[in-house]
Amino acid sequence: MTDSAEQGGETPARRRGRTGLLFALLPVAAFVVIGVFLFRGLSLDPSEIYSVLIDKPAPAFDLAPLPGKEHGLATGDLTQPVQLVNVFASWCVACRVEHPLLMELKRNGTVPIYGLNYKDQPQAALNWLRNFGDPYDRIGSDLNGRVGIDFGVYGVPETFIVNGEGVIVRKITGPITPQILQKELLPLIAEMQK
Amino acid sequence: MAPELGQYALVLAILVAAVQAIVPQIGAYRRDAAWMGVAPVAARAQFLLVLFAFGCLMTSFIASDFSVVNVFENSHSLKPLIYKISGVWGNHEGSLLLWILILTLFGAAVAQFGQNLPPTLQARVLSVQAMIGVGFLAFILFTSNPFARLDPAPFEGAGLNPLLQDPALAIHPPFLYLGYVGLSVAFSFAVAALIEGRVDPAWARWVRPWTLAAWCCLTAGIALGSYWAYYELGWGGWWFWDPVENASFMPWLAATALLHSSIVVEKRDALKSWTVLLAILAFSLSLLGTFLVRSGVLNSVHAFASDPARGVFILAFLVFVVGGSLTLYAIRAPSLKGGGLFRPISREGTLVLNNLLLSTACFTVLLGTLYPLFLDAVAEEKVSVGPPYFNAVFVPLMTPLIAALAIGPMLAWKRGDLAGVLGRLKVVAALAVLVGLGMAWYAWNVMPLAVLGFALVAWLALGVFREWAERVRLFRWDIVDSWRRATGLPRASYGMSMAHLGVALTVFGITASEAWQEEKQVIMRPGDVQTVSDFELTFVGAERLPGPNYSALAGTFAVTRDGQPVTILQPEARTFTNPPMETTEAAIRTTLAGDLYTVVGEGDGQGGYAVRLYYKPMVIWIWLGTLAMMIGGMISLSDRRHRIGAPARKPAETADTDRDSGALAAAGAGD
Numbered sequence: 001m002t003d004s005a006e007q008g009g010e011t012p013a014r015r016r017g018r019t020g021l022l023f024a025l026l027p028v029a030a031f032v033v034i035g036v037f038l039f040r041g042l043s044l045d046p047s048e049i050y051s052v053l054i055d056k057p058a059p060a061f062d063l064a065p066l067p068g069k070e071h072g073l074a075t076g077d078l079t080q081p082v083q084l085v086n087v088f089a090s091w092c093v094a095c096r097v098e099h100p101l102l103m104e105l106k107r108n109g110t111v112p113i114y115g116l117n118y119k120d121q122p123q124a125a126l127n128w129l130r131n132f133g134d135p136y137d138r139i140g141s142d143l144n145g146r147v148g149i150d151f152g153v154y155g156v157p158e159t160f161i162v163n164g165e166g167v168i169v170r171k172i173t174g175p176i177t178p179q180i181l182q183k184e185l186l187p188l189i190a191e192m193q194k
Numbered sequence: 195m196a197p198e199l200g201q202y203a204l205v206l207a208i209l210v211a212a213v214q215a216i217v218p219q220i221g222a223y224r225r226d227a228a229w230m231g232v233a234p235v236a237a238r239a240q241f242l243l244v245l246f247a248f249g250c251l252m253t254s255f256i257a258s259d260f261s262v263v264n265v266f267e268n269s270h271s272l273k274p275l276i277y278k279i280s281g282v283w284g285n286h287e288g289s290l291l292l293w294i295l296i297l298t299l300f301g302a303a304v305a306q307f308g309q310n311l312p313p314t315l316q317a318r319v320l321s322v323q324a325m326i327g328v329g330f331l332a333f334i335l336f337t338s339n340p341f342a343r344l345d346p347a348p349f350e351g352a353g354l355n356p357l358l359q360d361p362a363l364a365i366h367p368p369f370l371y372l373g374y375v376g377l378s379v380a381f382s383f384a385v386a387a388l389i390e391g392r393v394d395p396a397w398a399r400w401v402r403p404w405t406l407a408a409w410c411c412l413t414a415g416i417a418l419g420s421y422w423a424y425y426e427l428g429w430g431g432w433w434f435w436d437p438v439e440n441a442s443f444m445p446w447l448a449a450t451a452l453l454h455s456s457i458v459v460e461k462r463d464a465l466k467s468w469t470v471l472l473a474i475l476a477f478s479l480s481l482l483g484t485f486l487v488r489s490g491v492l493n494s495v496h497a498f499a500s501d502p503a504r505g506v507f508i509l510a511f512l513v514f515v516v517g518g519s520l521t522l523y524a525i526r527a528p529s530l531k532g533g534g535l536f537r538p539i540s541r542e543g544t545l546v547l548n549n550l551l552l553s554t555a556c557f558t559v560l561l562g563t564l565y566p567l568f569l570d571a572v573a574e575e576k577v578s579v580g581p582p583y584f585n586a587v588f589v590p591l592m593t594p595l596i597a598a599l600a601i602g603p604m605l606a607w608k609r610g611d612l613a614g615v616l617g618r619l620k621v622v623a624a625l626a627v628l629v630g631l632g633m634a635w636y637a638w639n640v641m642p643l644a645v646l647g648f649a650l651v652a653w654l655a656l657g658v659f660r661e662w663a664e665r666v667r668l669f670r671w672d673i674v675d676s677w678r679r680a681t682g683l684p685r686a687s688y689g690m691s692m693a694h695l696g697v698a699l700t701v702f703g704i705t706a707s708e709a710w711q712e713e714k715q716v717i718m719r720p721g722d723v724q725t726v727s728d729f730e731l732t733f734v735g736a737e738r739l740p741g742p743n744y745s746a747l748a749g750t751f752a753v754t755r756d757g758q759p760v761t762i763l764q765p766e767a768r769t770f771t772n773p774p775m776e777t778t779e780a781a782i783r784t785t786l787a788g789d790l791y792t793v794v795g796e797g798d799g800q801g802g803y804a805v806r807l808y809y810k811p812m813v814i815w816i817w818l819g820t821l822a823m824m825i826g827g828m829i830s831l832s833d834r835r836h837r838i839g840a841p842a843r844k845p846a847e848t849a850d851t852d853r854d855s856g857a858l859a860a861a862g863a864g865d
Contacts, residue, residue, distance in 0.1 A: 024527040027471060028520035031478075034564065035513055038485065040571040042505045090776075121715070123804035127796035131769070131776070 053168045058085070058160065059150035063140025066122045073114050073140025078166045082192040083112045085160040086136070087148060089120040090128035092156040098175035102135035111189050115139035118148045118156055161185070163192055197262050197341035200250030204341075207243035207298070208331040210236050214301075214324035218317035222389075230317035234305035237320050240327060241295075241302035248282075248295045251340050255282050261347035264288060264340045270351040272743040273359070280364030286504075287340035289367055293484075294330050296368075296375040300404075301327065304379060311400060318386035319379075326378055329511045337504050362422040370415030370442055374480040376408025377449055381477035384470045385519050388526040393466040398459035401473065403831055405456065409449045410827040416442050417820035428778030428793045430713075430808045432816060435584045440563040441483025447556035448476035451549045458542050462534040462607060465546070467527040472549075474523060478516040479556070485512055486563070540610040544602030551595040558587045589643065596650045596701065599694055600657025604664060622660050626653035640709050647705030655698040658691050689830025693823045700819030706812035707788075717802040727809035729790055730754045731763075736794060736803050744770040746779075749794030749803060753783065765794040765805075789813050 053059070062074035071077075078085070086102065088095045102113055115136035117125045122141055129136075142148050151160065159172040170188065172180060214236035221229025251264070255278050260266040268285040269278055277284075283292040301323045308316045334340070383401045387393045419442065424432040433439065452472040458465040485508045536542040562579040600622065604615045616623070630649030637644045662668075665687065666679040712726050718733040725731070734750040746766040753760040763781035770777070783790040788811035795804035 021524070021528045024467070024524040027475070028517065028524050031516055031520050034482075035509070035517065037564065037568055037571050038509055038512070041567045042509060121806075123715075123795050127767075127776070127804075130796065 053152055053160075054171060056168060057166050058162055058168050059147070061140070061147040061150060063116070063142055063147060066117060066126055066139055066141050068126065069139060071138040073116065073138045075166060077114065077138055078162050079164065080112050081164045082169075082189050083114060083162050085114045085116055085151075085162055087116045087118045087151070087153050087156050087158040087160075089118045089156050090124040091120065094175045095157045096132070098157055098177070099132055099135070101176050101178065101181055103133050106135040110186070111193075112137045116147065116151070116153075117141045118153060119143070119145040161188060161192075196250040196253045197259075197343065200247040201339070201341040203243045203247040203250070204331060204335055207240050207247070207294075208328060208335060210240045210243065211324045211327040211331055214240060215321050215328055219321040222314040222317040222321070225314070227313065230313050233317045233320035233324075234309075236324070237298070237301040237305040240324070241298040244291075244295050244298045248291055251288060251291060252279060252282050254341075255279065258351065259347075260349070260351050261344055262340075263342045263344045266344055266348055266351050268351070270743060273351075274742060276361070276364060277359045283367050284363075287334065287338045289371075290330065290334045290338055291340055292368065293371050293375060294327065294334065296371050297323070297327055297330060297378060300376060300379050304382075304404075308400075315383075315386055315390060315397075315400075318389050319382045322382035322385045323378060326382070326515065329515065333504070333507055333511065337507050360422060360426055362418050363426075366415060366418040366422060368415075369411050369418060373408050373410075373412025373415050373449075374442075374445060374483070376404060376411055377445060377473075377477040377480050379404040380408065380449075380452065380473040381519070384473035385522060387470060388519075388522050391526060391529065393459065393470055393530055395460045395463050398456045398469065399835070402453070402456050402460065405449060405452055405473075405476075406827050406831045409446070409453055410824050410831065412442070412446050412449060413820055413824045413827065416446055417817050417824070421817050424813075425780050425782055426777070428780050428806070430711075430780075430791050430806075430810060432813070435562070435579075435581050437563050438483075438487050440559050441479075441486050444479040444556050444559050444563075445476050445483065447552050447559065448472060448479050451552040451556070452476050454545050454548050454552075458545050462536065462542055464534045464536065464542060465549075467523075467530045468549070470527065470530070471523060472553075474516075474519045478512075478519070479560075481508075481512050481515060485509060534608065536607070537609045539605070539612045541602060541605045541607045543610065544598050544605055547598050548595065548602065551591055551598075555588065555591045555595075558591070559584070562587075589646075592701075593646065593650065596654050596697065599697065600654050600661070603661045603690065603694075604657075618664065619657060619660060622653060622656040625656055626650075628652075637709055644705050644709035647701060647709075651698050651702045651705065654701070655695060658694050658698065662691055684833055684835070686830045686833040686835065689826045689828070689833065691826070692829055693826030696819045696822030696824075696826055698819070699815050699822055703812050703815030703817075703819060707810045707816070710811045712809040714807045716805060716807075718805050719802045724807055726790065726807045727788070727811075728755055729760065729809070731790075731792070731807060733803070733805065736797065739766075741768065744768040747794060747796065749792075749805065751781070751792055753790065763790070763792045765792045767794055767796065784814050786814060787811065 058075060058078060060075045062076075063072050065072040073085075084105075105111060105113060113136050115138070117139055119142065122143075125139075125141070140147070145153075151158075157175055159176055160168050161170040161172075163169050169192070170184075172185070176185065214233055218230050218233035218236075221227075221232065253259075254262045254265050255269055256275070258265065258269060258271045258278070260269075264285060264287050265281075268288070269281045273281070281288070283289045301320060304316070304319055304323065308319070311319070380401050383397070383404070387397055416439075419439070420432045423434065424430065452469065455465050455469045455472055459469045485505070534542075562583050565579050600619065601612070601615055604618065605612070626649045629652040630645050633645040633648045637648075662680075665683060666676045668676045714724055714726055716724060718724065720733055720735040722733045723730055724733075730753070732752040732754070734752055736747055736749040739746045739748045746768045748764055748766045751763040751765075753763060761783050763783060765781035766779040768777045768779060778793050778795075780791055780793045782792070788809055791806075791808040791810060793806040795806070797803045
């Protein structure tokens, strides 16, 4: 039980020193890697996320309606020339932000909006819709988020623009803002409805 | 007027901080007492200036001065006074100001209580502390000014997120920040020690109380946050592995590891370079947490202030602080001389095991938190990592940790006798196995993991008592002698037992509440009765009630058990007007045996209401356990050894005395 590390002689001590340096460099190297990713993360715009589902048919699904509502939502319902599939939940604060815009779209009859009620309690969702208004023509209740996974939902709200063949044309992650609505969404819808 | 004065004070503070960062550092290098002497004065001045600025912001909030943007956006004249005050830190700019206030508070505390430190060390610690201060002050002044004016001033404020109008949440951020920022002291000590090129037991003894204090606050902050989530979000869950929760959990894991490894430095002069690294990492993780929350890099329900410009600034700061300190570490650490050697089976050995497991746990949380970001950057794919991952990883990591927790404190330093210790723990082990078998018979079909959980709880809790009994020689000599020994044990020893017992209690609460939770979601009409656990809940009815800045739907349940009235529960669903938002106020009957948890929802239009009823056995023990951990930390903090002017025992004294030499060994085994 020696108390000194120096007793091993010169060579092992130097060897120890070299491995010591290597180990000492490890944390800073790890941090550099993390830092690069953090920087990359900063420059990733959440609204321009590439979805693997773009230009592919929407995943097959068949969801029950919310209790008391007439229509559920299934792949077969995506038959309009253009329609929005909006992923929402009553617990989602950002959904409140885009909600007035959806109501406006509904009022103007611009485009059918289908709701995918994601990982929500049906009663809470119904309350939410009663209190703030219901912009949806159909709502599917995705209780356990299974369909959300197929759609690649990672955050709520998300909006998929689906064409007449049931193919996802575009995806908006995060709340629809007036800017996105005016500059991207409305022109796209108008073009698709032609 | 107040906002301008506050702004002015912040500008002065950043100048003082800059002086404090540079002058004492040079002074320490030149061994110039006058230049070093600048540090404590500047630290106090900086604190007073930031305190003044904070007071100015608070004045604006209390006076509902809506000409200040921050007040307009986050307050409302109808809000109760306490939430006007808590509104100060309920937003990005204000919370940053609170962060800086606490940072400078710790700086001033080091100036005040660190007078027995070697002057060069104190000067360097305060200098490093001031560098962090400069960074944060610049951040607030250039990107997040809390005092910006609005012209013309609106008549009414835009309110505060009603979810945040809650007593627990009002005090949650200050505690969390005390924890986060408290770790900056350990960080500053580590960097100062690297600059000095010397880490010794005395250094560890100086760092320890700061780490302990920060750890206690962090524990309290996390526990408060989790309790808030439990009763406010209305789902009965208490931990969601949300990025923001993880951001506070990672520094906690690192700080816990640091607390334990610094003992080894203090007692045995070993693990020095690792301990310094942990001190750097603990604070770095706090900063990383700030970055993740404030930059909007990760999606989170809490990300209430995401702004890329701020993100760039924090990242640059992060690179400077973390990158700089880790580079310094890479340069200096190899030259730190290793101290006492020890066998794998020894007190140090178990503390190393503790550190390995805790840092692995910390790393897995980091990985789980950043994985979505990695994947997004590499594969442009967005995913979220949820509870299944963390639960799957945490159980196998915490199991050996808890198993070793009962053994570690009983092992001798340097060279332990595992067989001997296990021999002394055989009754404890037998009882733990018995508990496990009992649970296997009782609960196997409910949750097999509960068997393991309860066996571990029994093992750890009994092990803590066994270790205490060992220390005081309970049942070995006469009771008088045991009493004398019990009162003679250092407080740090009781602190340790208390904290370890807290771990057992928390695991107990988690296991029991997960295994036997009952849940019902039904529509109830007035007069309907539902049975949950052995309670009968009669729904009396629901009515609309006006609140100060909301209207509430209040439901009433009469609770009986075996026909005897137990209590009346009145959950509410509140609708806030400004901003429009719904919150649930669960009504909870909390007892040590379990919580009856009720939530009322909107009516179905036909006289029925959607209600959720839960019974969560033993759930309160989760927080009682964290409370015990925190109290343990405070008891340990009050130990004589940490008080100012207490004669420092020479580390050599404890190094080689073995268990057998009675009281001294007990004292040495204090942690």
